[in-house]
Amino acid sequence: MIKQTYIEQILGMADAGKFLIIYGFSVLGVIFSLLLHVNNRDQFSDATPALFSWKFFFIDNLQRLGFTLMLLFFGIRFSSYLFGQDVSEWLGFLIGLCLDKVSQIFKNLTLEARK
Template sequence: MEQLFMKQLLGGQDLVIYLAGFVFALIGVAIRLLNGAKKRDKLSKHTPYNFSWKFLVLDNLRDLILGLLMAFILFRFTNVLISAGLQRLIGFDIEGVDKMFYAFLVGTAFTTVSQWFKRLELNAGKHA
């Protein structure tokens, strides 16, 4: 029963593939977050004056976790997404693209989308 559960959960892929994908997703998230950290307001009372890894991780923990979950979903359902015509939607053939590249893209893109939604929420709050 346990093997059947793991097969359904991982879609027949090895756990090692998922772990490697998570590493690439985290690299994508880290690049995006570190790039955003350069633009922070050092004088704000909500951020430390000196760069802090601890603050960066804790302040973006939600995005990190969601990025990993999105990478997992993408890995698990890659074949479904391909057969559903994802390549037509994004404009290029993704069938031969390495799954680790998907993970990197998810990590990079997810934080961008998440930050865009945060700005929308903040702007909506100002106009309410």
């Protein structure tokens, strides 16, 4: 009983399985957003492989992915307060898509501050 209350307080919903499914859809949204970003890379750069590589994709985006995956937890957890409805798989996907863009903006601001 007490354990269930803690899960509800931490996750924002009673069912941990549902939270994990929604988080999974959010991760798919992040990956989709990153794949859209792949098309904008300079294909003739020495830093870009000639053929698409998943290994390069994940290593190149590791910092952005880490930050976004942390943001996802909070995005899902507090989405019911922000949107006034329970989180669905579709909303989870959209949260992942949008939070990756937010993460990209933070990354660009950090790079600009270093210059």
